Amino acid sequence: MTVTETAPNTSGYKTFSIGGFTFSRDEYFVTITWPTGSHQMAIDAFLRSVQRDVAWGFFYGIVNFDEVFGTMNHYGNVDMFAGRFNEAYRKAEVDYNENFPHDDLLGTFKAILSDWTNEGYDPFAAPMETGSAFGPNSGSNEDAITRKRVVAQRMVGVPGDEELRSDEAGFPVNRGFADVTQEEPTVNAEPGYEDQVCAFNLYAYLSRSDVTWNPSVVSACKESLYCPTTEEFILPVIHGNDRVEWFVQLSDEIQWDVEDRDTGAKRARVVMKAGDVAAMPADIRHQGYAPKRSMLLVWENGSNRIPEMIANGEASVHPVEF
Numbered sequence: 001m002t003v004t005e006t007a008p009n010t011s012g013y014k015t016f017s018i019g020g021f022t023f024s025r026d027e028y029f030v031t032i033t034w035p036t037g038s039h040q041m042a043i044d045a046f047l048r049s050v051q052r053d054v055a056w057g058f059f060y061g062i063v064n065f066d067e068v069f070g071t072m073n074h075y076g077n078v079d080m081f082a083g084r085f086n087e088a089y090r091k092a093e094v095d096y097n098e099n100f101p102h103d104d105l106l107g108t109f110k111a112i113l114s115d116w117t118n119e120g121y122d123p124f125a126a127p128m129e130t131g132s133a134f135g136p137n138s139g140s141n142e143d144a145i146t147r148k149r150v151v152a153q154r155m156v157g158v159p160g161d162e163e164l165r166s167d168e169a170g171f172p173v174n175r176g177f178a179d180v181t182q183e184e185p186t187v188n189a190e191p192g193y194e195d196q197v198c199a200f201n202l203y204a205y206l207s208r209s210d211v212t213w214n215p216s217v218v219s220a221c222k223e224s225l226y227c228p229t230t231e232e233f234i235l236p237v238i239h240g241n242d243r244v245e246w247f248v249q250l251s252d253e254i255q256w257d258v259e260d261r262d263t264g265a266k267r268a269r270v271v272m273k274a275g276d277v278a279a280m281p282a283d284i285r286h287q288g289y290a291p292k293r294s295m296l297l298v299w300e301n302g303s304n305r306i307p308e309m310i311a312n313g314e315a316s317v318h319p320v321e322f
């Protein structure tokens, strides 16, 4: 695998190549080239997507940065593509796909993110809570782009597991959640069970999240993972599911555009208000819009057998038949 990076260009940014793909940036845009074409994205949107792909280790299934470019996770190796899930590109036969070892592509994306993120720009933050991504190279923001992802082994708050958030730990209550009560539950365990019973206030925990569109595992029961997240503005990626996902809207509102995963044809628009529950099928891609900071519970089954179970008909692409 050939991975190269060049000396800085006139805007001060390095150009990165891996396999047949090259990534360069100027003051406003990333330009991606591959053997049969090229593509541009606004740099703020591109960095928000790279940040998610890096933090999630390529996530479940497909991470489309937009309707042209993205990655598909095969859990150990990963495809990077242009136009593969875009009917027009496919018909014109200018689509392109290349497979990479997980660590090689992750390393390249991390290097791009580090070199191209300027001081004051936080790709995880809502647009009103960060500085600008644009302009010539100026400084860096390593603390923001290397945040540790919360992955509870059992549950947040269990001794030895992920810790609760607090002012002291550097997680103040977000401006959108000033009215969320910060009281923690009282646990009255039967004698002998004191260190086995645990509870925490999930709303208080989420009110202190400093990132957007970043599901984190707050509890795990075998393969059943509760991955709540706080949302504001637009989900940076168009996620192509490789398994069913349940959404529980815990507060405020998110609107979802749901499309066919392979062609991008529109399938549904889902308006979720506080208390609504939706089951997202395994053969769609979706992107969410949150006009205000909101809380969303994403419920995943983390089993790595699910894509194969769907492929061989053992599992349905629909989570429920009505």
Ligand code: PHB
Pocket (backbone or CB within 6 Å): 212, 213, 214, 215, 229, 231, 235, 239, 245, 286, 296, 298
């Ligand atoms: C999803 O694709 O299901 C997803 C991703 C990130 C979020 C919420 C949902 O923050």
Ligand code: FE
Pocket (backbone or CB within 6 Å): 239, 240, 241, 245, 280, 286
């Ligand atoms: Fe999804």
